[in-house]
Amino acid sequence: MRVAVIGAGIAGLSTAWGLARRGVEVTLYEQGPIPNPLGASGDHHRIIRRAYGGHSGYQRRITDAYLAWDALWEDIGASHLVPCGFLLISQFPGDSADRMRQGLADLGDPYQTFPPDEAARRYPYLDQSSLSEVSFSAEGGALMCRMISTDLLAWLKRHGVTVRDHTRVAVVDHEAGRVTTATADSDRFDRIVVTAGAWVLGLAPDLAAELTPWRTAVAYAEPPADLADAWAASPVILDTGGAHSDGYILPPVRGAGLKFGTGKHRYESGPDQNRDVLPDEGAAILGHFSPPFARLGEYRVTDVVSCAYTFTADEHFLARRIGRSTVVSACSGHGYKFGAAVGLRVADAVLSGDDAALAAWIEARD
Known part of the structure; x- marks a missing residue:
């Protein structure tokens, strides 16, 4: 299986990681450098916390998030969590x-x-x-975004992921599984994962009513x-x-x-x-x-x-299947802490075809 991941914020990097550690051939596209300072994942540090007020579904999923980060720390050989509470x-x-x-x-x-x-x-x-x-x-602290991106990118390259940074994707043909860049390079994939953050509507305009x-x-x-x-x-x-x-x-x-x-x-x-x-x-x-x-x-x-x-209107994450593509938006202001877990769940859904399970977990309404 060949999979394209579009967007190398934490969701895209983690999805590429989740797929590569299961032997999938992955091409990762990013319009700028990795980490990209213009992206939501490009800042120095972000919060991980268990408290969620009315969003109790996300509060319950923090355990999954910590387990996924632990797996990532083991793979990259360093922890970039400051557990200061x-x-x-x-x-x-x-x-x-x-x-x-x-x-x-x-x-x-x-x-x-x-x-x-x-x-x-x-x-x-x-x-x-x-x-x-x-x-x-x-039970909380700071995740060091740039350190995570740098080490995770190095891991991906060591494990055979094709990284196309400074490469803007202009068009995605979701039905055909085709990715075309701004320089008119084109390639076809078995599956596509769009994790383009705030740029997602340029590649999936049908989601404008939801995002x-x-x-x-x-x-x-x-x-x-x-x-x-x-x-x-x-x-x-x-x-x-x-x-x-x-x-x-x-x-x-x-x-x-x-x-x-x-x-x-x-x-x-x-x-x-x-x-x-x-x-x-x-x-x-x-x-x-x-x-x-x-x-x-x-x-x-x-x-x-x-x-x-x-x-999204209610600040829950979103996962939608469009043809051969899975579109993920987990950057509703509080998505970074779930990045590693989101990547593993998206990888599971790409390989299993269980889109309903991915949507139920990522939207966290239970």
Whole structure:
């Protein structure tokens, strides 16, 4: 069997890995370098966590995600997970962080909760006066995206995968199994897997009713000197609670910077439009984090990076069979942590033909 995988973000790399370790002949296409800084998987680090609030199906699947990452670490010979745990910062009862904590409680997942004074003592970057409570779980941390891509790409090349980076796919004939590049090179495959992230609609336009590309950005910042050690030892911050933040933060681990991101800072846009960073965009992102963080005016923005994602309306992942192709969208803002598991599941479906099992697992509605 010959399989083309289009898109070398974490879902595409992991699908190629899942197929290659089972002896399948794989060609991997990527329009830019690997890792591609314009892709959703091209940033320095992303969160893995067990808490999911109302998305309990994904909370249950985190165990599968950890098992898949363990298999990947064994194959590439290194772990790129920083197991620093995660925080949920609640500003008032019933806010988003409180709902996340309740999701942990409902499924019996471990966490501990601190009152405001103890939370501010443990995490001195917090503004005690804005806190209701803070919960910590050790079952989470940071996945180092660029390190994962680099080592996984090397593994793929060692195991016979044909890698065509800097090669944009222009057309996919899903019925015939034919891939045509922007330079008019054409090849036919038994199966095709499209994991093109925010660029997916260019190759599968019939999914426009289900998938919407969005543009967002994250800001890297340098904290005040007296808070640097606290941030260096910090867990990832999954949810900052309150009414207006929808924020998350990754600490400066393994050479990455202190990263701030928020779901409030986004708008609909094609993946190749609006990628330039605007003046004061970093300050606008940090503005969503006061409260519950103290002294944000003393932080210095060092970089701002635009990102492109594809979302479904309910932020569940998507898998659709179109002719010889399987189209996967697992980048709805929280897809990276499942990347290795998604790759193994897609590989299973390509080989078994069980598209229904793939859709049930990836959409996680149970």
